[in-house]
Amino acid sequence: MKKSTKFLAVFLAISVIIASFSGFTYYDGLGNVYLDSEKKIFDGVTYHEQIGINSSNGLEHAFFVEADTASGTVKPMIFNGEVRSMATVGTMANYAEQQGYKVLAAVNGDLFDTATGTPKGLVIHNGNIVTSGYAPDRVIAFDSTGRASLQYVNVSYGLKGTLAYDDASTGTVQKVQAPFSAQINYYNVPHGAAKGLHLFNRHYASSTKTAGSCIEVVVDCGSQDNMQLQIGKTIKGTVKSVNVDTHNTPIGENEVVLSTVSGSATASQLYCMVVGSEVEISVADNANTGLANATEAMGIYYSLVENGNVVTSGTGLNPRTAVGIKSDGTVILYVVDGRQTNSKGLNLVQLANHMKSLGCTYAFNMDGGGSTALYSRMPGLENTAGRKNTPSDGAERKVSNALLFVYQAGSSDNTARNLNLYPSLTLAMPGADVQINSYASNGLFEKVSLPGAVSYEVEGGNGSITGNGLYTAGDTEGKVNIIGTAGDISGTTQVEVVKNNLTILPSVSALYLDAGQSSDINLSVKSGPISVVSSDKTFTWTCDQNIGTIDENGLFKAGSKNAETGNIYAVYDGYKITIPVQVGALTVDFKDTANHWAKTYIGSLAARGIANGMGNNLYLPDAQLTRAQFLALLAKTVDNVDVSKSNPAGFTDVPANEWYYGYVNWGYENGIVSGMTDTTFEPNANITREQMAIMLCKFATSQNLTLPQTSAGIKFTDQSAISPWASDYVSTVVGAGIINGQPEGDFQPQGLATRAQAAKVMYVYLNVRDGVNK
Structure with missing residues (x-):
């Protein structure tokens, strides 16, 4: 049976759910976990994925990597780049690879100022301070052995130098030089309202990026090493220039720049510094916290768990990023998706409890929301780390810094040492087929060629497997180990056979088709x-004789007579699914569609309650369709949808007393539409053909439907006129045969869709969804 469409219909006739099944695990904070997979990706490093249901939030999807960073083989690395730049975690991982490291995992880091990219907290990399942060508080720090700890930040930056000024105390004006000292308020942080004394070097940017009237003193430190600030250390340099009423001074590779706004408390001191004189800049750990031993450190947003106790509060559900430390020193990089239908996100208390349930005695909330991103390299399958979670914005956000687990790249080793079987864990019904694939990796779990053919065996004999790795599930419920062997290496994966406690839903809730x-x-x-x-053959398929026939794979063929109604039945283990069938779909006739080309499409949708007339038995097929009207068409194809329960989208032009209020909220909540601006939706604006394509694609995605590409690669004479953000969506709906071009060969992407055109689009979409063929 061809599996070309998958549509998750609303629950129709069967729901078989009991408290748990054999693989059920409960994790405080996350909830009832139904998938808990683990894969070794390096010595001392494992990748995990958990999917569960939180009793308060609903569906949750978490990803995390555990690593023994103190073993000496895995190095924790804080990546920042220039402070005044932002990049995705993926870009940071790629850059680390270019610098000779291999990235095993990476996660986004500290909260940051979105305007400048400056992190909130202190950042240390390779023992050098990258920035003081604009509001340093606590950091997760790693010492030279890789051991992690929570450290409180109480660091001060001192300046010593020489001033030259006019002294008239003896009655004669004389030039006098004298030593002075001052406190540097911020290091590699942009100017702010505090009018403090700032210090910049090339970790910040190629220039100070200041504006207005400033005094900026350039100090030559002699070498790049000498301009690096470290806790407990002092650097020395020579004043190169004193620049008055200036801004945005360039920063040389060996230089630091002292900067303050004109009129500040320290402006007069910088003004009087002596060119050619020596300058000392020191960094002190005032509380002797242990930061002097840190080689890597990064600020945290909130502390979640300390000494095994939850120390946070907060009820808002969001995508979350966290870092945890277990009692044995193992470090966890963790994310949970949020603001999505398949993962709602956690509040801070739930996040803390989940980290604690994973064994963390310390855990820290990092920047979450749209910034949340976790990368991991899967052994044998990937050459570089790939993103595993789904960002809530739909695309990965640029952030200020990240925490990476890396190791030093060495000489290429092509010897296969490990056999890695995928998928890591699959649930299957008896008789279902699961394809097992095998990939080899070397001693560093890097992708290499297989040493030969792979042979498979099923431990315990619960099912069978072919030489190509196609496993057919047996009848005994429970986990099954599948072992693969190639030469002298082997690996395992698991399939869990499940027979009970299942929810079974048909791909169609009701079927409308012609003879x-x-x-x-x-x-x-x-x-x-x-x-x-x-497997379709796991079910027993029958149908009422008057409507047609159905085979053992669920392929139904309507009989030769129209105007017949009946049911299709699928039975499993005594439970029956019933699907109503109408052969020769009912129709509604409108006065103005009797001779219209779209009569069949309009009449069929109207009979199903999807399309409505405009009063006086008129449909107005050639009238233009609004954005809100098309949303309503989409919503009405979903059984039992209640748009009144959707959360308000907050658009100022969608008042609560309008008929389309619920439909717009529903569309926004399900990711089908966004606003024309941040605050407006324009519900009564006529919908364009490319807007219709975008909504239709996003609607299909929200319904877990992959549109089959039966006519892929079609190009139009006005292809360049299709908006860049709409191009992929247009290609998808055209490739599925749902929206066609014009007879002249163009698409007319900005052309306005009529009510008749929308009816045909929805009619064809429903046939694609329901697998209806001639």
Whole structure:
């Protein structure tokens, strides 16, 4: 049976859910976990994925990497780049690879000023201070052995130099030089309202990026090493120039620049510094916290767990990033997705409890929300680390810094040492087929070629597996170990056979088709929130004789007579799914569609309650369609949807007393639409053909439907007129045969869609969704 479409219909006729199944685990904070997979990705490093249901929030999807950073093989690294720049975690990982490191995992780091990219907290890399941060408080720090700890920041930056000024105390004006000292308020932090004394070097940017009237003193430190600030150390340099009423002074590779705004408390001191005189800049750990031993450090947003106790509060659900330290010194890089239908996110207390349940005695909340991103390299499968979570913004956000687990790249070793089997953990019904794939890696878990053919065996005999790795699940419920061997290396993976406690949903909730048409019906099976691989032959398929026939794979073919109604039945283990069928779809006739080209599409949708007339038995097929009206069409194809329960989107032009209020909220909540601006939606604006394509694609995604590409690669004469952000969506709906171009060969992306055109689009979409074929 061809599996070309997958549509997760609203629950129709069966729901078989009992408290738990054999793989059930409970984690405080996250909830009931139904998938808990683990994969070794390096010596002392494992990658984990958990999917569960939180009793308060609903579905949650967490990803984390555990690493023994104190073993000496894995190095923790804080990556920042220039302070006045931002990059995605992926870009930072790629840069580290270019510098001769291999990245095992990476996670976004500290909160930051989105305007400048400056981190909130202290940053140390390779023992050198990158920035003091604009509001330093606490950091996660790593010493030279890689051992992690929580450290409080009480660091001061001192300046000593020489001033030259006019002394008239003896009655005669004389030039006098005298030593002075001052406190540097910020290091590699932009000027702010405090009018403090700032220090910059090339960790910050190529210039001070100041504005207005400033006094900036350039100090030559002689070498790049000598301009690096370290806790407990003093650097020395020579005043190169004193620049008055200036700004944005260039910073040389060997230089530091002292800067303050004109009129500040320290402006007169900088003004009087002597060119050619010596300057000393020192950094002191005032509380002897242990920061002097830190080779890497990064600020934290909130402390979650200290000494095994939850020390936070907060009820807002968000995507979260956290770093934890277990009692044995193992460090966890953790993210949980949020603001998505398949993962709602956690509040701070839930996050703290989950980190604690994973064994953390210390845990810290980092920058979350749209910044949340975790990368990990999967052995044998990937040459470089790839992002594992899904950012809530839809694309990865640029951030200020990241924490990476790396090791030093060495000479290439092509010897296969490990056999890595994928997927890591799969749930399957008896009789279902699961494809197992094997990849080899060397002693550093880097991708290499297989040493030969892979042979497989099923431990315990629960099922069978072919020489190509196709496992057919047995009848005994529980975890099954599958072992692969190639030469003298071997590896394992698991499939969990599940028979009970399942939710089974049909791909169609009701079927509308004409005589002689067919529909390939699929069943979606889940154990809790986890998809279960199933086989159509696991179910017994029958249908009422008057409507047609159905085979053992769920392929239904309508009979030769129209105006027939009946049901399709799928039975598993005594439970029955019933799907109503209408052969020869009912129709509604409007006065103005009797001779219209779209009569069939309009009449069918109207009979199903999807399309409505405009009063007086008129449909107005050639009238233009609004953005809100098309949203309503989409919503009405989903069974039992209640748009009144959707959270307000907050658009100022969508008042609560308008008919479309609930539909716009529903569309926004499900990621189908966004505003025309941050505050407006323009519900009554006529929808363009490319806007319709975008909404339709995002709607299909929200319904877990992959549109089959049966006509891919079509190009139009006005291809360049399609907006860049709409191009992929247009290609997808055109490739699925849902929206066609014009007879002249163009698409007319900004052309306004009519009500008739929208009816045809929805009619074809429903046939694609329901697998209806001629």
